[in-house]
Amino acid sequence: MVFVTPAQQIWTLSMLLVSGFALWRGGRPERWVAVANVLAWILTPLAYRNDLIDPQWGVFLVDVAFLVLLAVLAMTTDRNWLLFAAAFQLLAVMTHIAIAVDRGVRTLAYFRGLVIWSYLVLGALAVGAWMFRRDRRTVGPPRPET
Numbered sequence: 001m002v003f004v005t006p007a008q009q010i011w012t013l014s015m016l017l018v019s020g021f022a023l024w025r026g027g028r029p030e031r032w033v034a035v036a037n038v039l040a041w042i043l044t045p046l047a048y049r050n051d052l053i054d055p056q057w058g059v060f061l062v063d064v065a066f067l068v069l070l071a072v073l074a075m076t077t078d079r080n081w082l083l084f085a086a087a088f089q090l091l092a093v094m095t096h097i098a099i100a101v102d103r104g105v106r107t108l109a110y111f112r113g114l115v116i117w118s119y120l121v122l123g124a125l126a127v128g129a130w131m132f133r134r135d136r137r138t139v140g141p142p143r144p145e146t
Contacts, residue, residue, distance in 0.1 A: 016038075018037075020034075021129050021130075022125050022126070022128070025130075026133070029073050029077045030079075030125065032073060033082075033125050047061065047062050055096060063093050064093055081128030081131065082124075092121075095114055098110075
């Protein structure tokens with residue numbers, strides 16, 4: 001919920017558009033991830049500490065919770081896009097761990113890495129919602145939710 005810089009504004013707009021599309025046109029897994037994505041977006045600034053040296057443990061916990069949801073959905077549904085989303089989110093969690101283990105990981109690299117992985121998770125959600133919508137249009141009746 002931070003709108004200060006153009007990069008934050010672009011992320012917010014992108015995240016809301018993709019999550020909105022997934023809520024509107026996606027199946028149950030896409031909707032779950034869209035809601036979790038918005039919830040993580042709300043919780044992240046609340047968990048963030050203005051400390052650029054130490055790891056952001058609150059943000060780490062938000063990212064781990066999102067990873068758990070993605071991994072559970074990837075293992076219990078038939079959506080291939082969830083495998084990619086979970087893998088990208090795992091990389092975000094590993095980025096947190098990297099700065100905790102090695103103080104040589106610079107803050108700029110830390111934050112840019114998290115941004116890259118976040119956009120890739122968002123891209124996977126967009127592809128998943130689009131594919132679900134496309135499959136429903138071409139196949140006919142909706143496939144059973146899993």
